[in-house]
Amino acid sequence: MNKYNSACFSGIDKVYGRKGLVKNAMQETEESTQHEKSEYIQPGDLVLIVGKDHKESIVRIFEGKEHQSHNGVLQHNQIIGKLWGSTVYTHLHVAYQLLPPSLxxxxxxxxxxxxxxxxxxxxxxxxxxxxxxxxxxxxxxxxxxxxxxxxxxxxxxxxxxxxxxxxxxxxxxxxxxxxxxxxxxxxxxxxxxxxxxxxxxxxxxxxxxxxxxxxxxxxxxxxxxxxxxxxxxxxxxxxxxxxxxxxxxxxxxxxxxxxxxxxxxxxxxxxxxxxxxxxxxxxxxxxxxxLLPLPPEIPDEPNTGKPEKPAYAADLFEQQNFKKEGRNE
The missing domain is CATH 3.40.50.150 (Vaccinia Virus protein VP39)
Structure with missing residues (x-):
């Protein structure tokens, strides 16, 4: 099994003293996620471009490229370096919002x-x-x-x-x-x-x-x-x-x-x-x-007609009788 599978998702591991591995794996995941989520749009990013008519396009941004729509042209260089959530305008002065796409x-x-x-x-x-x-x-x-x-x-x-x-x-x-x-x-x-x-x-x-x-x-x-x-x-x-x-x-x-x-x-x-x-x-x-296959059945012991008390229950029953009769061992 992949060691990170047990590290990230088994709560049992915490009980058995593997908190260090859990912490390290989760920290690495968090750091990689933070690295991916720069507050500025970078070349190579996937950008959700949304117009005023709510039509959406997902575009990967590259220097020198352009995005064409019925509302005009957006130059990718206009988008690079912008903050996520910014608004930019096509050459026809139509506004588009720049958002990170969700899954x-x-x-x-x-x-x-x-x-x-x-x-x-x-x-x-x-x-x-x-x-x-x-x-x-x-x-x-x-x-x-x-x-x-x-x-x-x-x-x-x-x-x-x-x-x-x-x-x-x-x-x-x-x-x-x-x-x-x-x-x-x-x-x-x-x-x-x-x-x-x-x-x-x-x-x-x-x-x-x-x-x-x-x-x-x-x-x-x-x-x-x-x-x-x-x-x-x-x-x-x-x-x-x-x-x-x-x-x-x-x-x-x-x-x-x-x-x-x-x-x-x-x-x-x-x-x-x-x-x-x-x-x-x-x-x-x-x-x-x-599920794993069932184990072979264990033959039942002969049934005497009376349910058998567990050993600890029988001991407790005997102790109560001794107390009632005022007897101590």
Whole structure:
């Protein structure tokens, strides 16, 4: 197991006197994060450019380049050295705000050839499956790489994502998306049918985004460590039922099934109300834990018909009788 996985995420380690390792690992993570978040925009930064019409563009900034829009041209040299949150103007004098993109905006902004998993599912899944710095995780069904992006962002700088996709063109698209954002170094891309199994063993978590996940539970269990986290996204209830029938026989337990709904509101103080439309059903999430096989059963002792008291209970009972009778040993 990656040493930083246990250092960053095992509260048990604190009990057993590994506070120094925990502190050092967390301090290194904090320092690297602070280094990335300069208050001034630098060449190579990803910048969220937002116009007055609330249209957004995510652009990587380079000296001498320019960003073109229907509202005019923004020179990258205008942006370099500006404070985050500043406003700049195109050559047509149209204002744009410069913001650091959030993880949710990065996911929505990836080039896609397939439907991506929505951020509302991703956010819950990250907590439910205990994903963080140092986690080693397998993802199957890479698609356009939206989930892969989120996973890589969460496990960096010490963890790693192993993602599997059977279609070479989709894996190539996902890899380009991760490279453009600068997270490809935390991901290993495999082009393979997962029926052949996974190369990794003892990973912390595994997530499937495939049509018939129940066919691959043996391969999933072989890749997970004992107690590891399994997750799956499915669009229909009949798929969930089939998966549930197969989880127990493959040594998975502690199963949860859920659906997440988010309703956005118009942020107008005097006319606060929900938007007329919402993205309702996007998919069902199924979670489980990988369990070790049960040990052989111990034969039961002959039943005398009376429940046997534990030894400590029998001793206590005898002491009470001695006190009632005024006897002392």
């Amino acid at each position: 949710e905006q990065l996911i929505r902004g990836v080039r896609r050839a397939t439907q991506i998993i929505y951020p509302k599912e991703i956010g819950y899944m990250l907590m439910k499956m205990n994903i963080g710095p140092g986690t080693r995780m397998i993802e199957a069904g890479t698609g356009s790489g939206g989930l892969t992006l989120a996973l890589a962002r969460m496990v960096m700088p010490y963890g790693h994502i192993y993602t599997y996709e059977s279609r070479p063109e989709m894996q190539a698209l996902a890899q380009r998306n991760l490279e453009e954002i600068g997270l490809a170094e935390y991901v290993t891309f495999h082009v393979r049918d997962i029926a052949e199994g996974f190369d990794q063993r003892g990973v912390d978590a595994l997530f499937l985004d495939v049509r018939e996940p129940w066919f691959y539970l043996e391969q999933v269990h072989a890749a997970l460590k004992g107690g590891g986290f399994f997750g799956c996204l499915l669009p229909t209830t009949n798929q969930i039922s089939e998966l549930l029938r197969n989880l127990g026989p493959h040594n998975f337990g502690h199963v949860d099934v859920l659906e997440l709904l988010i309703r956005s509101y118009k942020a107008v103080p005097d006319r606060l109300r929900p938007y007329d439309r919402m993205v309702a059903h996007t998919g069902y999430l199924v979670f489980a834990r990988a």
